[in-house]
Amino acid sequence: MLSWFKKKLRRETDRPDTEATPRPTEQEGQYRSEEQTAIAPPAAASENGHPPGPVEQAPDAAAPPPESRPATTATGFFDRLRQGLSRTRESLVNRMDELFLGKKAIDAELFDDLEEILITADLGAATTNELLEKARERVKRDELSDPRALEAILEQLLQEHLVRVDRPAELVMPASGPFVIMVLGVNGVGKTTTIGKLAHKFKKSGQKVLMVAADTFRAAAIEQLQAWGKRVDAEVIAQQQGADPSSVIYDAFDYARPRDFDVIIVDTAGRLHTKVNLMEELRKIKRVMNQKIPGAPHEVMLVIDATTGQNGISQARLFHEAVEVSGIALTKLDGTSRGGIVVNICREFNIPIRFVGIGEQMEDLRDFDPREFVKALFARDQAKNGPIKAAAGENGNRPEQS
Amino acid sequence: MFDTLSQRLQDVFKNLRGHGTLTEENIREAMREVRLALLEADVNFRVVKDFIATVTEKAVGREVLKSLAPGQQVIKIVHQELVELLGGSSVDLDLGGRKPVVIMMVGLQGSGKTTTSGKLARRLKSEGKKPYLVPADVYRPAAIDQLTVLAGELAVPVHPSRSDQDPVDICRQAVARAGEQGCDILLVDTAGRLHVDQELMDELGRIKTALQPAEILLVADAMTGQDAVAVADKFHQDLSLTGVVLTKLDGDARGGAALSIKKATGRPIKFVGMGEGLDALEVFHPDRMASRILGKGDVLSLIEKAEATIDQEKAEELNRKLRQDGFTLEDFLDQIKQVRKMGSLEQIMGMIPGMGRLKQLQNMPKPDERELTKVEAVINSMTKKERSNHAIINASRRARIAKGSGTQVQDVNKVIKSYTEMLKMMKKMRGKPGGLGGMMGGAKKKRKRPKGLAR
Structure with a gap:
């Protein structure tokens, strides 16, 4: 994401054809540096006030330091980030420590606990079994006895599912013309909000952004996007409710062509x-885009709600079949759900996760950090255990709580 | 992604035929399948754990062990238990008290x-x-x-x-x-x-x-x-x-x-x-x-939906027409419209149990709503006379109908063909109990009638 901005700036100064080629080296470089910044335990990261993601921005001298502006508001940029993630973050170190430090050896009980952690993170029973089976093998083969080593193995296995070198997690800019992003998803996952935040992100890095209101079905969806347009100061093209979405896009692209927009969302x-006719409509929308701007949409972004369970796989499959999803935005990660279903989605369809949504403010969209995400997957929220414990009665299996 | 639970349970019990009794171990094995099914359905981990414990207790030491179809029996217990947990019967809004x-x-x-x-x-x-x-x-x-x-x-x-x-x-x-x-x-x-x-x-x-x-x-x-x-x-x-x-x-x-x-x-x-x-x-x-x-499908919903949508009077008239060989293209159109009122075809198919299991159906293209729209358009473009007697629809009429409905002559042919095939089918069924007439008219009555009982 960030090197995408760099790319664009460089394009304007010297070589115009760089972005047409994929850049595996730079990609790896980004991950490595991200890992370096995040290698300290998250608790330490939040102590010095900088979540790992945005720290990345500091050395990026080419882009204007975006944190200077919002920091002036009452709740600064970093504060929001920290707040948003704190819920998943605060407990994770403790929980993991509790789990792994409390145990002297790797035993069946530890595996049972791990199973619960992974399943309640919405990873699904099949994937959980597979992961634990692999971990068991490794424990056997390497004759491991330290629970900490098991933790490392699991995290590594999960990250392997999430990160693929062949599919960069950042967006790739076309050589010329606007960068077109098509955003889709099931009802109520936060598409419009994500678009608003995304537009804000692009605006802040100096891009000229156009938003197109092609949700002509839901009542007041257009007004919602227009409100976001005002909030982030970006243009919105809309027609009346009930208009044909393809025609809205057709006209919007006509409007955009002479006006030199950098980004169209x-x-x-x-x-x-599961609605065949509506998926067909998406296909048509995509075709129309490609007709008006060859190569568009450059990004087909599927928005997935972190609270979604196993149905997420079905969502990803059918959307992917219809329009070839190229990236995922995971929203509502500021609750207690951990969005484990994206691990399966990433792996099964090889689609990278681009962003995570961690709040309702326009700054609350951040780059996806696989390492931190995996860490958070292991976190268990205390609040969640309480009620179920009570409901579970004598069947609760955690002796230290009973 | 998964076979239906009943299918998997049948597999679990398949090798036990002839053994006479089932052990506690068998039940536990079955419960593992149930557990997986529940977790895949996003039931909370702890809730599943509890549930399995209760059901295992209920299943073991009951006459399930002697039953002929243990898979079905287990499902029945699981289902009953689920229904109970979900609330037994449906509850309406409580709107008593002071207005507003x-x-x-x-x-x-x-x-x-x-x-x-x-x-x-x-x-x-x-x-x-x-x-x-x-x-x-x-x-x-x-x-x-x-x-x-x-x-x-x-x-x-x-x-x-x-x-x-x-x-x-x-x-x-x-x-x-x-x-x-x-x-x-x-x-x-x-x-x-x-x-x-x-x-x-x-x-x-x-x-x-x-x-x-x-x-x-x-x-x-x-x-x-x-x-x-x-x-x-x-x-x-x-x-x-x-x-x-x-x-x-x-x-x-x-x-x-x-x-x-x-x-x-x-x-x-x-x-x-x-x-x-x-x-x-x-x-x-x-x-x-x-x-x-x-994952058992939702037959009851389907039946109820059909009952609510299909006009009883129309159904009876249709029934009469079927017997008298008077099923015209007009009736054909009516029927299509009623089916469409029930919801999208995939929705209806999803409600029929076992649909997911049929391999050949999985690879089949999903039923296309637009096909039905086309059929409607074609029939709408026919004259009254044509609708009541399809035999008079010759080549030039077909061309006109195609033009009028914005389709191809092939589409018109297809509609007429499926109509005539339906006619043939009806001729075969006529007189038989539980034929199409029974299906359309008295779904409820028919459900209750034991198999083989002639009308």
């Missing part, structure tokens, strides 16, 4: 992935 | 509160009540507009809230205004909020204190995963919910969240959202939900 109506 | 009665909708962002408010308003209105919609979501951009638009579509009065007002003030004013407008039910659509956002949860508490609602409904997404329990429990703790609405059940989510939420709150699930249209709100049926969670 298209909002589509939320739809359940 | 207040219904408050709460939930996470994007769970479908506003749409559900609209649907409920429509339902109440059709029952002769006078609902008053109160948009109290001042945070999400255009949320107030959304409810206002829905209210306009329904011709239901709506409170003129502004996003710069305090939600509690809006609610207080709304109560007064509802009285002036002669409305007896207030439907308050609150803003979506995270259960961990204490500030906003407190705001809900203040609204509750100010309004003393008769119903506080938690609106929850059927696709929710393991976190459903944490969410439902927090909302229940803070507000003491009176019921739950499960939305987006028209997708392919198995909806295990229903069980988790029920277990966490102990409150009944009152309605389910089955689509984006404002009429797509149905009463919750625990037995059907149980079948769905287990």
